[in-house]
Amino acid sequence: MGQETSSLVDENVPPETLTERSVDAVASLIKDGRAKKIVVMTGAGISTSAGIPDFRSPDTGLYANLARLDLPYPEAVFDISYFRKNPLPFYHLAHELYPGKYRPTVSHCFVRLLSDKGILLKLFTQNIDCLERAAGVPDQKIVEAHGSFARQQCIECKASYPEDLMKSSIMKREVPHCLTPQCNGLVKPDIVFFGEALPENFHINRMVPSTADLCIVMGTSLTVQPFASLPGLCAEGVPRLLINSERVGALGSRADDVLLLGDCDTGTRKLATVLGWDKELEELWRETSHTLQEDAHADAHVEVAGSEKSKDEKLEEEIVALTKEVDMSLKISEHRTAQIRAQVNDCDLRGP
Numbered sequence: 001m002g003q004e005t006s007s008l009v010d011e012n013v014p015p016e017t018l019t020e021r022s023v024d025a026v027a028s029l030i031k032d033g034r035a036k037k038i039v040v041m042t043g044a045g046i047s048t049s050a051g052i053p054d055f056r057s058p059d060t061g062l063y064a065n066l067a068r069l070d071l072p073y074p075e076a077v078f079d080i081s082y083f084r085k086n087p088l089p090f091y092h093l094a095h096e097l098y099p100g101k102y103r104p105t106v107s108h109c110f111v112r113l114l115s116d117k118g119i120l121l122k123l124f125t126q127n128i129d130c131l132e133r134a135a136g137v138p139d140q141k142i143v144e145a146h147g148s149f150a151r152q153q154c155i156e157c158k159a160s161y162p163e164d165l166m167k168s169s170i171m172k173r174e175v176p177h178c179l180t181p182q183c184n185g186l187v188k189p190d191i192v193f194f195g196e197a198l199p200e201n202f203h204i205n206r207m208v209p210s211t212a213d214l215c216i217v218m219g220t221s222l223t224v225q226p227f228a229s230l231p232g233l234c235a236e237g238v239p240r241l242l243i244n245s246e247r248v249g250a251l252g253s254r255a256d257d258v259l260l261l262g263d264c265d266t267g268t269r270k271l272a273t274v275l276g277w278d279k280e281l282e283e284l285w286r287e288t289s290h291t292l293q294e295d296a297h298a299d300a301h302v303e304v305a306g307s308e309k310s311k312d313e314k315l316e317e318e319i320v321a322l323t324k325e326v327d328m329s330l331k332i333s334e335h336r337t338a339q340i341r342a343q344v345n346d347c348d349l350r351g352p
Helices: 023-031 074-078 080-085 088-097 106-116 131-135 163-171 200-205 264-275 278-350
Strands: 038-042 120-125 142-144 147-154 187-191 214-218 240-244 257-261
Touching: 023 214, 023 257, 023 264, 038 106, 074 080, 074 088, 088 163, 106 120, 106 131, 106 264, 106 278, 120 200, 131 278, 142 147, 142 200, 147 163, 214 264, 240 264, 257 264, 264 278
Parallel strands: 038 120, 038 214, 120 142, 214 240, 240 257
Antiparallel strands: 147 187
16 A cells, blocks of 8 residues: 555646646645645655754765764664663764754744644654754644654653653763663663664554645655655545655656655745745744744753763862872871881980
8 A cells, every 4th residue: 555656647647636737736726725634744854954964865964974973883873772782872863963952944834834724634754853843833743753852761661751851861961761660771762763663653643644635745755664655645636745855756656746846945935935825934934043042042051050060070079089189198297207206216215
């Protein structure tokens, strides 16, 4: 199910639902009220303009820049077996990726706009960065196919772990352990590692695309299953809009497929402009700047608190070391004084 041929549709074949295969026709579908249940599917491409690298790009991808962590192979940082043996590399990476360091993009804000207008049925995302949430997309509208930093739990007893403690550990690059008595298992965010099953929420919502009246796919290579099969679940005749740097999957093979190739933010801005939503979109994006500043201030406070504690510890160590030195000096001095007195007494006893 969800599989289809990938050859481009014959240009002479007319669309079934759209008036033409164009962004304007997709916008008309939305403006006319014929698209009330829109499913959006996103990948790393909508977050790259926020400064978050994707995973597989040569030289710039995350996997290409993990040499400093001294891993046996790049993917080990997300391998559950390796995590059990050595969780620290993941927490060094998590420090770089943790929500609050990056600002949502225009593309994230466009999804928020669909939600605000009541026409977002569901957002399926491969991303773990939580930028959809930061943009204001409601939790109940999001299906994080590969998990995210939004929740965390013990990998042994599955007990949930407080968000504030997880954030503190990540900011300090420390490995948190379960708070359940007699467990003390390793804790990690609910990111799907290699060797783990996809979240139950994905399986529960997997057939939602079959009920959509419009599908928008953005910033994904559609190479990882089962996420890659989602666009194929849309019914025949349901328009599918691809906003991406290149054609992917089987998109473009149906009569009502529209390809908007290029940068995701540029594509969403173009669609918003045709819809007459451009001012609303830019306003939402401006608001995310304030949210980012607030988060950054909070994170800085955590970092500073951690640094101050470290300084206090170092000061305590210096005091202890200095005390030992003083004690040693006093002992040496006392010993030397005793020797001198003994010599003086000896002289007194022998006489001139």
